[in-house]
Amino acid sequence: MKITTWLEHLAVDAMPTIDECVEQLGPHIDYLNRFKDTPQDHKWHAEGDVHIHTGMVLDELYLLLSNQASHIQGWQRQALILGVILHDIAKPIRTREVDIQGKIRIAAPQHEDIGRSYLAFKLHHLELSFEVVWTVLNLVGEHHMPKRLAIKNMSVSDYWRLARQVNTELVYWLEVADMRGRTCPDLAQQLLYLEEFKLFAEDYGVWGKPLDVRSKLAPELNQLSPHIQDYVYAHALYQLENGKITQPEEALGTTYQHREDHPHVVVMCAPSGSGKSTWINQNYPDYELVSLDVLREEFNGDRSIQKNIGQILQAAKELLRVSLRKKQGVVWDATNLRSDFRALIIDLARDYHALVTLVVMLQPEKTIYKNNLARQYSVPDSVLDKQFDDYQLPALNEAHQYWVVGEKGKTLFRNGYYRESGDGFC
Structure with a gap:
């Protein structure tokens, strides 16, 4: 099957095995061919190497897509499947032995960010819409953030930042599949963290969508010139996501002095x-x-x-x-x-x-x-x-x-x- 046709089927009902995925995508994304040679920690990933793990995650995703996540369809389904296939794409070059609390463990530090950057140019060789490319890049780059936000009890601004970078519902489903697709002693606790993440994302108004800053600023900004609108709106996003303000409307005051005349x-x-x-x-x-x-x-x-x-x-x-x-x-x-x-x-x-x-x-x-x-x-x-x-x-x-x-x-x-x-x- 041609790669273009194969990719199109992911948006409909295809459920390819990991071997099929490597066969189709391996010529374009070389690190996939090294999954079988990439070990994982025996405690966190007792199931085996990255190839085995990714196959298990795919199987779990297909179960979700047939049940709780059956509403994920079209280009979002395509992006989510590709995100799962590629979520550990940088492990072949990042995996190493590390000392964690006096014990030698196998880990792959920064594989999320490095994987996203590696794929930034690779995915453009495939016939994918940019909305799919962008979503896949950020599913890969942010896939550990849902648990991290919950475990570290991070602030609302961190949820707002994540929700603008990636669809929080899609990354949630990816991480549920990621956790279920492994053998580890604390699986129940890890899944509980993900449920906490979902509850907080819903409470903060960013479940499956970014924070709606535009509509809250519209009554004031619609009366101003375009260059002021952009200045206030862009600064509101930055200040909210960095904890400098807690409500979008505050940006009207914080930017007032410089919004008329700025570089x-x-x-x-x-x-x-x-x-x-x-x-x-x-x-x-x-x-x-x-x-x-x-x-x-x-x-x-x-x-x-x-x-x-x-x-x-x-x-x-x-x-x-x-x-x-x-x-x-x-x-x-x-x-x-x-x-x-x-x-x-x-x-x-x-x-x-x-x-x-x-x-x-x-x-x-x-x-x-x-x-x-x-x-x-x-x-x-x-x-x-x-x-x-x-x-x-x-x-x-x-x-x-x-x-x-x-x-x-x-x-x-x-x-x-x-x-x-x-x-x-x-």
């Missing part, structure tokens, strides 16, 4: 060859540009030479500060693949009360390698290889606004924009 910082995030320069010229031609490539050429005589990094970064940050002080629009043009690199710029922009837009460019890997070769300033494949290895897919709350761009500059997804109703795929 706008656009931070690019993409590997070399993704078309950042072209996209910037088409969308923000009048903005000031802070380009690390240009500064490397000024300092080193060649933009490919990676030296004087500290001086270049300081010069770039000073250029940014100039625009921030003038309350201008400015684009920070660099790969910005790591979250700590992005945080340096975004935190600085927030200090000046800027509106920060993060532009994430996602395309199939093969397209990026091909486009890179056609560029005037191409980088070696080995450099691109490392960029993909280092890549950390940004979370929504890293910036005020989030814009995902696909091939040929096509907008795939935007979040944090007041006038756009589709702030997610829940």
Whole structure:
């Protein structure tokens, strides 16, 4: 069966075995082929390796989809099945022995985030809608959060953050299947944590949907200009999810001083060859540009030479500060693949009360390698290889606004924009 047809059937009634899933998806997502060689801890996962575990989780999911979760249909069914198949996709590279309270155990630290980032470009090789791609990425990246929120008795703001990032009901069903699809001594307690998560998500108004911030701000914002609407709305999301305010309406006061006149910082995030320069010229031609490539050429005589990094970064940050002080629009043009690199710029922009837009460019890997070769300033494949290895897919709350761009500059997804109703795929 062709992969496209196979994927389509997942949205209807297909219930493929783990072996069939690996056969179909393994040529596109290589880590699946290493599941059988990836061990798990004998206490937490007495059932065996990752391949066995994933097969058991799939079987449990199919039982749920036939009963309590039978209302999950169409693209959400497709995304949930793919999320289960891929939820442990990074375990083959993250599994290791670790010392936990004086005992040597087998664990796979950070496999959720690393799995999400690994898949960010892989899934674009498949014929999937972006709503499915985005949902799968976040099911993988957030699948341990439901239990973590309950176990650590985390705050309402943490539930709000999670609900904007991923559909809380879908990730709940994934984790129920994940827990049932293993052999461990504390299964009943683990499932109880998930029920607590569900109750809290319902109580906080985010069961299967993000917090409705827009309607609560509408009476005031609808009387204001569009650039103020976006500023207040985006800051309300950020402040709510970081515990700085407890009601959306509070953002009307916290943003009042700067909402009329504020800088706008656009931070690019993409590997070399993704078309950042072209996209910037088409969308923000009048903005000031802070380009690390240009500064490397000024300092080193060649933009490919990676030296004087500290001086270049300081010069770039000073250029940014100039625009921030003038309350201008400015684009920070660099790969910005790591979250700590992005945080340096975004935190600085927030200090000046800027509106920060993060532009994430996602395309199939093969397209990026091909486009890179056609560029005037191409980088070696080995450099691109490392960029993909280092890549950390940004979370929504890293910036005020989030814009995902696909091939040929096509907008795939935007979040944090007041006038756009589709702030997610829940």
